[in-house]
């Protein structure tokens with residue numbers, strides 16, 4: 001099971017840490033340390049669960065996902081690309097903290113091919129907690145990664161018996177095991193260790209990577225709108241050398257007049273500005289003011305995923321707001 005023969009059909013497991021590898025030292029203690037259990041020990045637990053899928057584990061890091069960023073993304077991107085090109089590899093599972101799982105999932109979703117399953121999985125309770133969800137989520141992830149029908153759906157995120165597409169998924173609860181939600185689609189499938197149901201056909205069959213991956217991407221800031229927000233927030237971001245700004249706006253991507261004017265000035269200086277919303281659900285569509293100011297509407301992407309997409313566009317040489325809008329509109 002663990003460290004199966006690399007020439008025989010197998011699934012690669014890339015471990016990065018998070019609560020799924022976390023330990024509290026007591027079944028009822030609230031605080032715990034994420035990223036404590038090594039992948040070999042973790043996979044060793046699966047034998048007792050009767051999981052017979054051949055898995056090959058690699059430890060990339062053992063950290064909380066609050067500390068995951070471009071350097072680790074570059075390693076994961078390379079390893080995932082190599083694994084997908086390997087005929088013996090049927091799919092990839094990445095164990096990950098839930099805090100930034102949405103960003104890693106979306107970045108890989110846009111930069112690796114969709115022809116084999118790539119599944120990100122985490123947990124909300126450490127491994128030694130009463131009612132720990134880690135092994136169940138992992139068993140579910142194996143079930144998904146082992147299913148040929150998981151291909152052509154981009155990167156998938158598996159939590160609490162649900163399968164989310166990376167485009168839709170976001171963390172929506174700080175503590176509950178049912179921590180993820182999907183918008184505009186809800187879950188795209190339901191999984192347990194013994195069952196798997198897809199809610200529709202694959203939508204990205206045969207698709208290659210959408211954008212080239214770069215470890216070093218242009219700086220993009222998120223500005224979170226609040227009542228009374230002064231316009232100097234925009235100046236501060238520009239002084240910091242940002243190449244793009246994602247507004248996490250009120251409601252339908254709105255902000256105080258002074259901020260909107262300052263953002264329109266930033267566009268004139270060549271900065272790309274995306275209007276998204278600080279509200280959890282709902283589209284942010286183009287409005288007449290966007291044409292005048294040169295803003296981009298984030299559509300269904302929340303601020304964290306909109307920031308990743310804007311970085312990818314800039315890194316891939318897409319700097320015209322109208323072209324960038326086309327890319328946001330097709331997510």
Ligand code: DGL
Pocket residue numbers: 017018019020034063064065066096097098099100122123124
């Ligand atoms: N610090 C968090 C992280 O690794 C732990 C939360 C989790 O894994 O759910 O993202």
